[in-house]
Amino acid sequence: MTNETNKKDIAIQTKKEAIARIMQIMDEISAEAERRGLTPEILESLLK
Numbered sequence: 001m002t003n004e005t006n007k008k009d010i011a012i013q014t015k016k017e018a019i020a021r022i023m024q025i026m027d028e029i030s031a032e033a034e035r036r037g038l039t040p041e042i043l044e045s046l047l048k
Contacts, residue, residue, distance in 0.1 A: 033043060
């Protein structure tokens with residue numbers, strides 16, 4: 001495996017880890033909103 005290929009593989013893995021962390025944060029926010037009684041409909045209405 002070339003050094004350039006290795007760098008690309010590392011970059012891809014880093015992006016996958018970042019996406020996984022973002023999804024985890026979004027799930028945590030969603031759970032907290034639900035715990036506070038904020039339904040998806042209420043949250044959606046706040047964006048309008």
